[in-house]
Amino acid sequence: MALESAMNKGKLADLENEEIPKHISKTDKLALHKDPKLCPVCTAKIEKIGKGTRRKNQCASCNAVLAKELKCTRCGTNRVWRGAKGKYCHGCGHAQT
Numbered sequence: 253m254a255l256e257s258a259m260n261k262g263k264l265a266d267l268e269n270e271e272i273p274k275h276i277s278k279t280d281k282l283a284l285h286k287d288p289k290l291c292p293v294c295t296a297k298i299e300k301i302g303k304g305t306r307r308k309n310q311c312a313s314c315n316a317v318l319a320k321e322l323k324c325t326r327c328g329t330n331r332v333w334r335g336a337k338g339k340y341c342h343g344c345g346h347a348q349t
């Protein structure tokens with residue numbers, strides 16, 4: 253079936269895009285933490301809210317949440333996420349101490 257094979261192809265392409273290279277530089281690591289599509293703490297994909305383009309301020313993978321009261325020590329914005337693995341700024345990807 254032509255339609256089915258096309259769908260399988262799409263799935264494979266998605267998987268390839270999600271794969272994270274093993275040899276990533278420090279800059280690329282920061283890029284992962286500030287990617288709006290990814291959780292800044294564990295870099296897992298963040299679910300979208302319903303049909304819209306907005307994403308939840310919460311990670312289903314590591315339970316990290318946006319800590320609105322925290323300010324990033326690097327860029328000064330209130331986009332710091334707090335999770336079990338630490339605190340990371342979603343604006344610049346910087347790990348908070």
Ligand SMILES: [Zn+2]
Binds near residue numbers: 292294295311313316
């Ligand atoms: Zn996470």
Ligand SMILES: [Zn+2]
Binds near residue numbers: 328329
């Ligand atoms: Zn920041």
